[in-house]
Amino acid sequence: MGSTDTFVKFEKVDKSYDGETLVVKDLNVDIPQGEFLTMLGPSGSGKTTTLMMLAGFETPTGGEIYLDGEAINKIPPYKRGIGMVFQNYALFPHMTVNENLAFPLEVRKLIKTDIQEKVKKALDMVELGAFGNRMPLQLSGGQQQRVALARALVFEPRLVLMDEPLGALDKKLREQMQYEIKHIHENLGITVVYVTHDQSEALTMSNRIAVFNDGKIQQISSPDILYEKPENAFVANFIGENNQLKGKVKSISGKNCIVTTDKGDEITSLKINVNSVGDSSTVSLRPERVEINSADSNFENTFNAKVKELIYLGDHIRTRVEVCGNDQFIVKVPNSYKGANLKEGASVKLSWKASDSRALDLG
Amino acid sequence: MNETTTGSILTTEGVPLKVSLQKAEKRNKIRAILLVAPLLVFILVTFLIPIGDMLLRSVDDSYINTVFPKTFKEYKKWDRQDLPSEELYKTMFFEVKDSEGYAIGKASTRMNYAKSGWKSLLKKSKRKFKKIEEGPYKEQMIAIDKKWADMEYWKALGVMVDATTAGYYLNAVDLKYNVDKEIVRQKENRRIYNHTWIKTFKVSVLVMIFCLMLGYPISYLLSTLPLKYSNLLMICVLLPFWTSLLVRTVAWMVMLQQKGVFNNLLVMANVIADENRFKLMYNETATIIVMTQILLPFMVLPLYSVMKTISPNYMRAALNLGASPLHAFWKVYMPNSVPGISAGCMLVFILAIGYYITPELVGGKDGQMVGNWIAYHLKTTLNWGLSAALGAILLGVLTVLYWVYNKLVGIENIKLG
Ligand SMILES: Nc1ncnc2c1ncn2[C@@H]1O[C@H](COP(=O)(O)OP(=O)(O)OP(=O)(O)O)[C@@H](O)[C@H]1O
Numbered sequence: 152m153g154s155t156d157t158f159v160k161f162e163k164v165d166k167s168y169d170g171e172t173l174v175v176k177d178l179n180v181d182i183p184q185g186e187f188l189t190m191l192g193p194s195g196s197g198k199t200t201t202l203m204m205l206a207g208f209e210t211p212t213g214g215e216i217y218l219d220g221e222a223i224n225k226i227p228p229y230k231r232g233i234g235m236v237f238q239n240y241a242l243f244p245h246m247t248v249n250e251n252l253a254f255p256l257e258v259r260k261l262i263k264t265d266i267q268e269k270v271k272k273a274l275d276m277v278e279l280g281a282f283g284n285r286m287p288l289q290l291s292g293g294q295q296q297r298v299a300l301a302r303a304l305v306f307e308p309r310l311v312l313m314d315e316p317l318g319a320l321d322k323k324l325r326e327q328m329q330y331e332i333k334h335i336h337e338n339l340g341i342t343v344v345y346v347t348h349d350q351s352e353a354l355t356m357s358n359r360i361a362v363f364n365d366g367k368i369q370q371i372s373s374p375d376i377l378y379e380k381p382e383n384a385f386v387a388n389f390i391g392e393n394n395q396l397k398g399k400v401k402s403i404s405g406k407n408c409i410v411t412t413d414k415g416d417e418i419t420s421l422k423i424n425v426n427s428v429g430d431s432s433t434v435s436l437r438p439e440r441v442e443i444n445s446a447d448s449n450f451e452n453t454f455n456a457k458v459k460e461l462i463y464l465g466d467h468i469r470t471r472v473e474v475c476g477n478d479q480f481i482v483k484v485p486n487s488y489k490g491a492n493l494k495e496g497a498s499v500k501l502s503w504k505a506s507d508s509r510a511l512d513l514g
Numbered sequence: 515m516n517e518t519t520t521g522s523i524l525t526t527e528g529v530p531l532k533v534s535l536q537k538a539e540k541r542n543k544i545r546a547i548l549l550v551a552p553l554l555v556f557i558l559v560t561f562l563i564p565i566g567d568m569l570l571r572s573v574d575d576s577y578i579n580t581v582f583p584k585t586f587k588e589y590k591k592w593d594r595q596d597l598p599s600e601e602l603y604k605t606m607f608f609e610v611k612d613s614e615g616y617a618i619g620k621a622s623t624r625m626n627y628a629k630s631g632w633k634s635l636l637k638k639s640k641r642k643f644k645k646i647e648e649g650p651y652k653e654q655m656i657a658i659d660k661k662w663a664d665m666e667y668w669k670a671l672g673v674m675v676d677a678t679t680a681g682y683y684l685n686a687v688d689l690k691y692n693v694d695k696e697i698v699r700q701k702e703n704r705r706i707y708n709h710t711w712i713k714t715f716k717v718s719v720l721v722m723i724f725c726l727m728l729g730y731p732i733s734y735l736l737s738t739l740p741l742k743y744s745n746l747l748m749i750c751v752l753l754p755f756w757t758s759l760l761v762r763t764v765a766w767m768v769m770l771q772q773k774g775v776f777n778n779l780l781v782m783a784n785v786i787a788d789e790n791r792f793k794l795m796y797n798e799t800a801t802i803i804v805m806t807q808i809l810l811p812f813m814v815l816p817l818y819s820v821m822k823t824i825s826p827n828y829m830r831a832a833l834n835l836g837a838s839p840l841h842a843f844w845k846v847y848m849p850n851s852v853p854g855i856s857a858g859c860m861l862v863f864i865l866a867i868g869y870y871i872t873p874e875l876v877g878g879k880d881g882q883m884v885g886n887w888i889a890y891h892l893k894t895t896l897n898w899g900l901s902a903a904l905g906a907i908l909l910g911v912l913t914v915l916y917w918v919y920n921k922l923v924g925i926e927n928i929k930l931g
């Protein structure tokens with residue numbers, strides 16, 4: 152293995168359960184030491200499967216996984232030393248919180264006093280010091296969650312996996328736990344692989360996000376890049392809100408290209424995921440990057456549009472317009488004097504920069 | 515009114531809340547009672563009353579008092595030192611002479627339990643007493659049979675004077691009253707029950723253990739396999755339920771005989787010599803083998819239904835935390851399956867301890883259990899008192915075991931599904 156930096160490496164990993172369909176296809180990921188990597192994707196996209204292969208509960212059908220430079224395909228789960236937080240916590244119901252936490256230490260044959268000390272430290276870390284003698288079922292969901300977290304960390308693994316650990320919590324508790332997990336990650340310097348459905352969770356917590364779809368990673372990059380510069384139509388659609396205009400590539404010049412919609416409007420865009428003239432393409436554009444009735448003339452794209460619907464959202468007005476043949480086009484207008492003057496049915500002028508519109512695959 | 519006693523709250527209509535609540539609940543109660551009534555009556559008639567009757571029978575000794583009321587009254591005056599007075603002989607004489615032959619027969623059976631010889635004595639006397647017209651009776655009775663001059667016979671009557679007796683229970687554990695109503699051990703060659711009790715427990719415990727050993731892995735497999743396979747396997751487990759008990763038992767007889775399928779195969783495969791065939795039928799081994807097979811589903815079903823609820827993530831979590839598969843199983847999976855183990859073991863043990871038909875058919879002489887003796891006394895010797903005592907002891911033992919179990923494990927830990 153080359154780079155010392157790479158802690159976990161997936162190399163051409165495939166997985167099939169039934170021998171007919173691949174649920175993970177040609178997965179290649181490098182995870183550096185200390186990173187918080189989130190796997191985000193729709194249900195059934197192979198996130199849990201990937202995590203299970205890393206933890207050792209599923210064997211890859213092809214390819215190899217490396218942990219700290221060592222191929223681990225043949226190493227059983229109990230020798231991998233990876234901490235894991237399960238979706239439904241999987242706390243042992245017949246043991247107290249203390250016993251749950253002591254379990255990984257006892258199997259490692261630590262001496263009693265050390266065990267007690269470590270258990271206490273781990274419980275204090277998740278602020279449950281007073282709950283050591285309770286049974287798991289006597290705790291609230293959030294408390295159980297924190298015990299599960301403490302148990303996954305108490306034996307000081309260098310890698311911790313979490314499969315939708317906050318899925319069962321209400322919004323407020325979830326946000327609080329997100330913060331706590333992030334905090335613990337930074338303090339301990341461990342590597343975390345985190346699975347979630349929830350894109351805002353992914354965006355707030357991660358160093359990098361891997362967007363999964365259909366067993367493949369669609370894009371893997373930092374949250375801001377993922378949002379600002381999606382590389383294909385799926386990612387653009389999946390992360391945040393997104394306007395789509397479909398058309399064909401008319402010409403390509405340098406890093407820009409021109410896409411013609413069915414109605415004949417010509418949109419100047421960044422050439423991202425199209426190869427040649429004549430390709431079908433989806434132009435993707437964030438709602439907040441569109442200006443209404445701008446006096447500025449610096450925009451490469453300016454089109455006439457019709458206001459279809461106004462939704463008042465306090466700080467901004469969500470405006471649905473029809474432009475370039477798409478009547479689901481959303482513009483976020485700040486609730487200033489300009490927004491207050493909009494009326495349904497009015498004709499307006501929309502403009503945006505070529506650098507904000509991205510010509511992607513058809514999706 | 516506002517100045518009612520403190521604490522009683524009124525409804526808006528001024529009725530005390532408690533009264534109106536009771537009224538509302540009364541209808542619910544009546545409904546509940548009506549719903550369970552048919553079952554309650556059924557259980558009462560077919561179960562509780564017979565059990566009560568059985569318990570009474572196991573201590574009942576009143577019949578003989580109805581046959582010889584005057585004799586027993588007179589008997590109480592006797593000093594038990596010398597032969598009884600003419601008065602006692604006389605009442606005995608008339609009560610024997612005037613009673614129905616049937617009543618004397620039944621009473622003499624009971625008297626024979628206290629001292630053997632009574633039955634033949636009474637039978638003979640009943641016949642000969644007809645010729646005796648007038649007293650004194652003592653000498654004439656002794657002339658008919660010398661046993662009338664034997665103190666032992668007279669003393670033995672004392673055991674039966676009370677309307678209740680612990681005699682059947684003593685009998686059931688190889689003890690008895692001697693003629694002086696002292697508790698003594700049965701004669702060597704009549705001690706059969708203690709041996710049977712021990713065997714019954716041994717067989718039940720062994721069957722329970724074998725069922726657990728065979729049933730646990732199967733249940734584990736059932737609970738972890740994908741549905742389409744587990745359904746098939748479940749059918750295999752339940753198949754025995756769908757064939758008649760008798761058919762299955764007879765099938766085992768064919769299998770296990772000395773000239774049966776199993777032994778033949780072993781001989782054919784040259785594993786054993788022809789003259790060394792295993793004795794697997796008509797003994798304790800046969801009882802254990804066949805009962806294990808028959809009771810296995812009662813172990814598998816509760817185990818399966820409990821294991822089904824154990825999330826596979828527990829094992830995964832344990833492995834992930836560094837426990838070897840064996841350690842994870844022992845410390846995490848097993849403790850979570852305890853409710854199923856308890857329920858299965860209880861069920862199998864309770865069924866096994868009272869088992870009757872299988873030991874009867876395949877057990878031979880050596881494989882008989884308490885249930886077989888109960889049936890034997892019920893049907894062959896007609897000693898219902900002893901049957902009842904054996905049954906009552908069985909009931910008592912199970913109650914005690916249940917209580918101990920509850921103390922040790924807690925009854926709430928039993929889960930059937
Ligand atoms: N044990 C299994 N046997 C057969 N197929 C499986 C098994 N586990 C998962 N799959 C299939 O593999 C695919 C990926 O499943 P996986 O659990 O990895 O999805 P996921 O991304 O974690 O989804 P979710 O967000 O709903 O948890 C799914 O189509 C699923 O049906």
Ligand SMILES: [Mg+2]
Pocket residue numbers: 198199200314
């Ligand atoms: Mg999942």
